Amino acid sequence: WGLEPLKAAQRNDLMEIMDDRHESKSTTLISQLPTEEWYQSIGDNTLADAILDRLMHNSHRIKMKGESMRKIRSKLTDGEHLG
Incomplete structure (x- = not known):
């Protein structure tokens, strides 16, 4: 979620x-994009308002921090990692 801005058809599909x-089923969303940037990633102001209102209302957020598990489990040295 949020790796690139949504196109019009994607916004409409997500809204649907x-x-x-x-209020009838759970929805799980996982993203590396901070929630503060989701509005901009959706693109259309009206649809972004509607989508995020439905998604964020009564939501439970789990914000993870720390080193990437890929980096921790990798056999590369610190100098070989990108960042």
Whole structure:
């Protein structure tokens, strides 16, 4: 979620999914993009308001921090990692 801005068809599809699931089913979203940037990533102001209202209302957020598990489990040395 959020690796690139949504196109118009993707925004419409996401709105339909969120509308169908709102207050009836759980929805899990995982992203490396901070939630503060989701609005911009969705693109259309009206749809972003509607989508995020359905998604964020009554949500549970788990913000993870720390070193990447890929980096921890990798056999590369610190100098070989990108960042």
